[in-house]
Amino acid sequence: MSDAGEEGSYPDAPRIVHPPPGPRSRELLAEQGKWETEAVAYPHYFPIAVASARGATIEDVDGNRFIDWVAGISVLNLGHRHPRLTAALDAQSREVWHALELPTEARVRFLKELQASLPGTLRNHARIFFTVTGGDAIETAVQLADYAQGTHGTVTFSGAYHGVHGGAVRLTSGRKYHSTSPFVGGAVVRVPFPDPYRPVLGADEGAAGTISYLTHLVNDPYSGVDGVSAVLVEPVLGEGGYVVPPPDFLPALREFCDGHGILLIADEVQTGLGRTGKMWGVEHTGVTPDILCLAKTIGGGIPLSVVAYRSDLVQDLPRGFHLGTFRGNPLALAVGTEVLKVLRQGDLLEQTARRGTALIERFRAIGERHPSIGDVRGQGFMIGVEFVKDRASKVAWGERAKALRSALFARGVLMHTCGAWDQVLRFMAPLVIEDELLERGLHAFEDALESLDGTIESRIARPQKGPSSVTDWHPSAGPGLGLPSPPAPPGPHPVAETDADDA
Ligand SMILES: Cc1ncc(COP(=O)(O)O)c(C=O)c1O
Structure with a gap:
């Protein structure tokens, strides 16, 4: 795709020349381990040292090339080193790097x-x-809502992830984050997110169960809730498992908030900037929040986050209401302007929506051949594949998702987990990824899955079994996603069989 820029991805990815971690990666990982805290997480999931990156691909220091379906956790919607972002960064670096808020x-x-x-x-x-990070933006948004409303109390949802800063961690739902934080407690009201696959408040009611529970919380003087200034919501649950709520959810939430004088804050840190096939996740239902938080992709890889709020919300914010040395860094802003322009020009968003729909179908087709896949859902390039021990009980199978992450890594494809039990593998490739790399990644996905649970059904169900590994895979092996101009076919690559060290 030309949107990946002149260079695009490394055309021969995945290319495994030294089963990862290769010798130089091992050395650098050992050096890192000597000097840096052992609390780092990603080197355990993807044990490589990175040499360079292009488009939707990463090259490690041993010459292995990986298809990147992680995109820096949705930071790299425009891929690595998009030429237009590089040019904007270069130009700004010759002017000014830091100017406070001037x-x-x-x-x-x-x-x-x-x-x-x-x-x-x-x-x-x-x-x-x-602001600077996602969590920083969320805290500022809640602080703003409380100030505007003259009261405290935030509704957030089960499965929510809003960061682990002091205040943001209270709004995040995972116990593992609370257990190490001194800041947990305070006025946070947790409500079940309407999850169509794992409904808590009624399977057939769409958003109705959640809304009636919320109504009870604010109306009933004995509900135990003292006050609510804002509802904070992710349009699609991110870390919570790539859960797309029923389409009536956000409109019903908007109506609920309006009816009760409560502000609606949209956390678009992960869903924003094209990830779901529209510029903003809320645009799928035409809802406008009172406050919108964005981060990740807005700086193209340079830390930058933003809170945008209704201009009539509050007019008398005291000077220095929220502070931080690095807010609105000029280098990040120059890149950010270009990020927005690239997303708004051309048809990248429409392509993401169209290709995302096709990808969901492809993952579902794989799911039909593999009973360990309980559900496939998503919006645009935010797709979750959920693993279960059996489809009837829906018992989450995190071990299987993590083993698949490792098997994919060995084949040169980076894909990460999410969900309460790590049971969901999530597709979040850069939006500019070439069709060919999607096809190769899908093939590697099924190949890796078969290596884990090669079922008899899967072999019977596939009339023509594809090649057994990416080494002998060819573009004609599967139906295409209907996009033009693939890069040159890859040469043969030896495939690593080692599993990553999964923490
Ligand atoms: C929806 C959402 N909100 C907030 C955050 C926190 O962002 P940061 O890690 O930049 O603090 C994240 C991070 O993954 C996120 O996915």
């Missing part, structure tokens, strides 16, 4: 481009707050 050309250009990109009634009518 206006610069880069800052004002970004503000205008972002305003024009916002959803619904926020467009060109928002106020912008710069």
Whole structure:
């Protein structure tokens, strides 16, 4: 795809020349282990040292090339080193790198481009707050909502992940994050997210169960809830398992908030900036939040996050209401302007929606051949494949998802887990990934799955069994996703059989 820029991805990925971790990676991992805290997580999932990256591919220091379906956890929606972002960074690096909150050309250009990109009634009518990380943006949004409302109390959802900063960790749902945090407690009200696959409040009711529970919480003086200033919601649950709520959920939540004088905060840290096939996750249902948080892709890989809020929400914010040295860094802002322009020009968003739908079908077809897959769902390039011990009981099978992550890694494809039990493998490739790399990744996915649970059904169900590994795979092995101009076919690659060290 030309949107990956002039260079695009390494055309021969996946290429495994030294089963990972190769010798130089091992050396660098050992050095890292000597000097850096043992609390790092990703080197356990993907034990390689990175040499360089292009488009939707990463090369390690041993010359292995990986198809990147992790995208820095949705930071790299435009891929690694998109040429337009590189050019913007280069140009800005010759002007100014740090200017506190003083206006610069880069800052004002970004503000205008972002305003024009916002959803619904926020467009060109928002106020912008710069922050640095996703968690930072979330905390600022909640602080803002409480200030505007003159009260405390935030509703968040089971499965929610909003970061692990002091305040954000209270809003995140996982016990493992709470157990090491001194900041947990306070006015957070947790409500079940309407999960169509694992419903807590009624399977057939769409969002109705959640809304009636919320209504009870705020109306019943004996509900135990003292007050609510805002509802904080991810349009699609991210770390919680790539759960797409029923389509009536966000509109019903908007209506509920309006009816009770409660603010709606959308956490678009993961769903925003094209990930779901629209610029914003909320745009699928036409809902405009009062406050919108974005991070990750907005800096193209440079830390930058933003809170955009209704300009009539509050007018008297005290100077220094929220502080931080690095907010609105000029280098990040220059890149961010280009991120927004690339996303708004051309048809990348439409392509993401169309290819995402085709990919869901492809993963579902694999699921039909593999009973360990209980559910496939998603929106755009945010697709979750959930593993279960058996489809009737839906007992989550995190070990299988993690083993598959390792088997894929050995084949040169990076894919990460999510979900409460790590039972979901999530597809979150850069939106600019070439069709050919999607096909190779899908093939590696099924090949790796077969190596784990090669079922008799899978062999019977496939009229023409594809080649057994990426070494002998060829583009004609499976139906295409209907996109033009694949790069040159790959040469043969030896495939690693070792599993990653999974923490
Ligand atoms: C939906 C969502 N909100 C907030 C965050 C926190 O962002 P950060 O890690 O930049 O603090 C994340 C991180 O994955 C996220 O997925």
